[in-house]
Amino acid sequence: MGGMNDLLLPLAVLFTGIAAVAAIAAALRAGRPTPPDQSTAMQAAQLAAMVQGLVEQSNRDRESVQQALAAGAKGTTEQLQQVGERLGIIDRAQQQIEELKGQVVDLVGILGSNQARGAFGEVRLEQIVEDVLPAELYEFQATLSNRARVDCLIRFSERGGDLAVDSKFPLESYRSMLAAGDDATRIVAERQFKVDVKKHIDDISSKYLIKGETRDLALMFIPAESIYSELLQHFSDLVEYSSKKRVYLTSPNTIHGWLTNLRSVYIDTKIAAQASLIQREVRLILDDVGRLGERVESLEGHFGQASKDIEQIKTSAKKVLDRGEKIERVELTAGDEAAAPALQD
Incomplete structure (x- = not known):
């Protein structure tokens, strides 16, 4: 310009x-x-x-x-500054996404082998049990009398036996069902999924239901809610089969309800035991109080007799004193009469 x-x-x-x-x-x-x-x-x-x-x-x-x-x-x-800030936020979000992708890849790698999946299910089960139950009520990797080792054994002091909880993770066949591209492939995958789940149920029923040692039911813990939901919605025959085998299916959410009820039973049992102890102690205290009352009555009788004896002693002493005074007066009179002639001499 x-x-x-x-x-x-x-x-x-x-x-x-x-x-x-x-x-x-x-x-x-x-x-x-x-x-x-x-x-x-x-x-x-x-x-x-x-x-x-x-x-x-x-x-x-x-x-x-x-x-x-x-x-x-x-x-x-100002707009450029805002754009820069937003780009920084986007960059941080991308870094977090990359980290999460790495974690997902690690998780996929972990769940790739049967042994790793088993360890994952055991760790998940242990975390839930430790969050809900007191330490004296459970034992991990407990060995039963038949040498079978169960992931978690919930112990009860009363008769009825301990409760076995075992983790099972049929992930491969479940993934095959999800990845099926046609009906024929899905039918084959569903058949294999049923075989895997049924085998897990049979293993738990045969290994962990021991008469006189464990309860007549056991829990099968499935660490994935999606697999548990799939069983309930589309495989009701497997759910019925597990009930007949006295093996009840649980997931991370539903096992909380089981464990919470068990904790309530445990607390009620402890309260009942303490109440019985308190009642027994109260009975003993009442017995002691009764004996104390008898002893007080006996002591009261002794005190009454002693008081009566004291009164009698006091009466006797008074009589002795009275007689002594009379005797003294009598002796003094006799002495005066004897001394008169002597004076006359």
């Missing part, structure tokens, strides 16, 4: 000069060597004023443009 102003000022001077030259040329052509008339000078002045107005308007426009550019630059800077 400064260059435009520099250009407009010479243009104004140039137009004024042109107007003056034009006026002189017109006078010469008319044969009048006189200076330009007043109207021509006025036109030149008007032209100069117009050019000056253009220059001033240009200055005002330049200031407005500069202000607009400054405001736009400030807004652009």
Whole structure:
């Protein structure tokens, strides 16, 4: 805009000069060597004023443009800062996503082998049991009398035996069902899934239901809610089969209910035992109080007899004192009578 102003000022001077030259040329052509008339000078002045107005308007426009550019630059800077902050947030989110992807890959690798899946289920079961039950109520990797080792054995002091809980994770056949691209493949995968789950049920029923040692039911812990839900919704025959085998299916959510009820039973048993102990102690205290009452009555009798004896002793002493005084008076009289003749001698 400064260059435009520099250009407009010479243009104004140039137009004024042109107007003056034009006026002189017109006078010469008319044969009048006189200076330009007043109207021509006025036109030149008007032209100069117009050019000056253009220059001033240009200055005002330049200031407005500069202000607009400054405001736009400030807004652009703020927007760029916001964009930078958002890009930073996106970058951090991408890093977290990469970390989660790595964790998912690790988890997929862990669940890839049967042994690793078994360890995962055992650890998940142990975490839940430790959160709900007191330490004296359970034992992990307990060995039974038939040398079978169960993932968790919940112990009960009363008759009825301990409760066996074992973790099973039929993941491969379940994945095959989900990955089936057609009905035929899915039917084959479902058949294999049933075989795997049924085998787990049979293993638990045959190993962990021992008469006189464990309860007549056991829990099969499935560490994946999706597999447990699939069994309930689409494999009701397996659920019925497990009930007949006295093996009840549980998941991370449902086993909380089982364990909470067991803890309530355990607490009620402890309370009942303490109540019995308190009742027994109260009975003993009542017996002691009864004996104490008898002894107080006996002691009261002794005190009564002693008080009676004391009264009798006091009565006897009083009589002795009275008789002593009488004797003393009698002896004094006799002495006086004996001394009289002696005085007469």
